[in-house]
Amino acid sequence: MKSKRHLVSLAALSAVAVLSLSACAGGGSTGGSTNASGNYNISFIQGVAGDEFYISMQCGAEAEAKKLGVTLNTQxxxxxxxxxxxxxxxxxxxxxxxxxxVAPTDVTAMQAPLKAAASAGIKVVLVDTTVDDPSFATASIASDNTGGGKSAFDAIKQLNPNGGKVLIMATDPGISTTDARIAGFEESIKADSSFNYIGVQYSHNDPAEAARLMTAALAKDPDIVGVFATNTFAAEGTATGVRQAGKQDTVKIAGFDAGPAQVQDLRDGTISALVAQQPALIGADGVDAAVAALKGETVTKNTQTGFQVLTLENIDTTGKDYVYKSSC
Amino acid sequence: MTQTAAPTGVPVAPNEQGKAPNFLARLTGIQSFQILLVLIVIFLIFTLLAPTIFPNWTNIRQIVQNVSILAVLGIGMTFVIITSGIDLSIGSVLVFSGVVSAKVMQAIGGSGWGTALVGLVVAIVVGLLWGLLNGFLIAKAKVPPLIVTLGTLGAALGLAQVITNGVDIREVPTVLTDTIGYGNVVGTTIPLISLLALVIVVIFGIILHKTKFGLYTFAVGSNEEAARRVGVKVDRQLISIYALSGALAGLAGLLSLSQYGTTAIAGQSQTNLNVIAAVVIGGTSIFGGLGTMFGTMVGLFIPAVLQNGFVIIGVQPFWQQVAVGAVLVAAVFIDQRRRAAAARGSGSKSKVSLSSLWTRKK
Known part of the structure; x- marks a missing residue:
């Protein structure tokens, strides 16, 4: 029975392959499975894996979960x-x-799947981003992004007291957080006649794309004095683009978020100011809200966290704790 | 030519190998069957690791639902790869068709079936036009498929952003989202979108394996020059196949609108590569001339089941990509070994099974 032997060895082969994969994968897991004493089992779904903002949020959530004795798993x-x-x-x-x-990646597309989760009896806490109709959610915790956009404009104004041409380097349209930052920034800049607002460019969350767009924008308008980059990747790419064009002395970049790369850029002088969110606080508040809801306690439906503007002056002192982490 | 042109999934005619080998041996020799076994083993392992959650119908149902749109795209990609071509543009054509269709439906207004039907026709026609453009450039202008579809990948996405200014359209007729997007087949919990996808897959599976059109597809992929000499209209065949791939991407665009309720312009970033990976995992040879529709469907489920299982057992997300990548490379390795064996003429195809790769004969 040759064919039977084939079947057996085939089955064994695939079993070994998958088992070894899941075994080594298990070793690499960062989930809080070691802390299984809690009765509650919470899953954290990031907007994108491997981004310092979401890693910091994961760190905050894990620390809080450990404190409260619940299990947290991140995907x-x-x-x-x-x-x-x-x-x-x-x-x-x-x-x-x-x-x-969960940090929803689209206000409309994630509405139905998350509502289905809530209908299945799972407490859903929206962190950072939101959806069209968040009424099913237990709580929403996010930065006050409109306020963040205003802070970014204030930073740019401080750096360019005489005004001039200003550009926004955004990621993608349709993301509630960055749309709010842009709205806040636009509101402030339009109220100030010394500034000439030349519009939004969308870099699709790709630093290389942001760099290309930035060099092109500088070719068209060499007298740009300030750029507001709405997220981590946009800020990294904008800094690269400005450096490629040799304009780092005249173009002041205000970045949103404070990952290690941006902080390095801040130290190098490529980026002049960073508007830091508090992702670790968002993650911790999210776990608090989830656990409170599970215990039947009252939960604040909407929480808005604040910002810290980081510059060369405060980066080593009061601003140090606001820098995002690349690992917990 | 008969050696390589014969699709593996089609039952081999008994007289081809002199005498009919025993059924089981023949079955295990078919690569798409071997892949099915791998899928079953993966399924069983996750069932052991998460017995209360993983094998639940609610869980299986959502895997099936999430694979449905990719399955529609996988049909066209199977045809394309059998001709030894590639279509990188499907994700962008999907988005573009969805955008144009959403724009038209928005202009008509209303959220009834009339509007939805117009949207469906528009999506398919727009996709078809992109496919025709791909096919024409490949067959007539002789530009390699990789380059043509890389070009239309960027062009379709860029034009979708031009039309919308990069802002997603979120007005989709509610009949679409309620029925196709999240509805079930009446009286069951089977997702309607999956049934639709299955019907289309079966139709095109029959076309691929049982009709002259399908036979010509294999012939072109096996040896284009030979196909031309025996009278196959190769150019027309290629244009038709890329047009088919485009039209199916257009249809998938409407399905995606129904499922997500938005044009999701920034989404579908890895759709083309995921579909290509599924087709190749399913045993369709990237060098053309070999492949089955059944294999593609199994190939779609392997990454989907791996991802689902890994999420359920709580494995760090990065490992999921590693696992899918490993399966992909293994599938191509098997394909290469099989081709090398066939080239050496060492026996019939059925002897070159997955297990024989590890129990090497001298």
Missing amino acids: GPAKFDPTLQKPIVDSVVASNPSAIL
Whole structure:
């Protein structure tokens, strides 16, 4: 029975392959499975895996989960893309956790999957981003992004007291947080006649794309004095683009977020100011809200966290704790 | 030519190998069957690791639902790869068709079936036009498929952003989202979108394996020059196949609108590569001339089940990509070994099974 032997060895082969994969994968897992004493099992779904903002949020959430004695498991799509995030959300819901902390990647596309999770009896806490109709959510915790946009304009104004041409380097349209930052920034800049606002460029969360757009924008308007980069990748790319064009002395960049790369850029002088959010606080507040809801306590429906503007002056002193982490 | 042109998934005619080998041996020799076994083993392992969650119908249902749109795209990609071509543009054509269709539906207004039907036709026609452009440039202008579809990948996405200014359209007729997007087949919990995808897959599976059009597809991929000499209209065949791939991407665009309720312009960033990976995992040879529709469907489920299982057992997300990558390379390795064996003429195809790769004969 040769064919039978083939079948057996085939089955054994694939079994070994998958088992070894999941075994080594288990070793690399950062989930809080070591701390299984808690009754509650919370899943955190990032907007994108491997981004310092979400890693800092994960760190904050993990620390809080450990303190409260609950289990936290983190998952995230490879790109900030609802078509990649939806299958992950569906899988997490299937695993039936007590609560989900999630940063939705699209206001419309993630509405139905997350509502389905809430209908299945899972407490859903929206962190950072939101959806069209968040009424099903237990709580929403996010930075006051409109206020963040205003802070960014104030930073640019401080750096360019005489005004001039200003550009926004955004990521993608349709993301609630960056749209609010842009709205806040636009509101402030339009109220100030000394500044000439020349519009928004969308870099699709790709630093290389942001660099290309920035060099092109500088070719068209060499007298740009300030750029507001709305997120980490946009700021990294903008800094590269400005350096490529040799304009680092005249163009002042205000970045949003404070990952290690931006802080380095701040120290180098490529970026002049950073508007730092408090992702660790958002993550910790998210876990608090989820646990409170699970225990039947009252939960604040909407929490807005604040900002810290980081410059060369305060980066080593009061601003130090606001720098995002690349690992916990 | 008969050696390489014969699709592996189609039952081999008994007289081809002199005498009919025993059924089981033949079955295990078919690569798409071997891949199915791998899928079953993966499934069983996750069932062991998460017995209360993983094998639940609610979980299986969502895996099936999430694979449905990719399955529609996988049909066209199977045809394309069998001709030894590639279509990188499907994700962008999907987005572009969705955008144009959403724009038209927005202009008509209303959220009934009339509007939805117009949207469906528009999406398919727009996709078809992109496919025709791809096919024409490949068959007539002789530009390599990789370059043509890389070009239309960028062009379609860019034009979608031009049309919308990069802002997603979020007005989709509610009949679409309620029925196709998240609805079930009446009286069951089977997602309607999955049933639709299955029907289309079966239709095109029959076309691929049982019709002259399908036979010509294999012939072109196996040896284009030979196909031309025996009278196959190669150019027309290639244009038709890329047009088919485009039209299916257009249809997928409407399905995506139904499922996500938005044009998701920034999304679908890895759709093309995921579909290509599924087709190749399913045993369709990247060098053309070999492949099955069944294999593609199994190939779609392997990454989907791996991802779902990994999420459920709580494995760090990065490992999921590593696992899928490993399966992909293994599939191509098997394909290469099989081709090398066939080239040496060492026996019939059925002897070159997955296990024989590890129990090497001298």
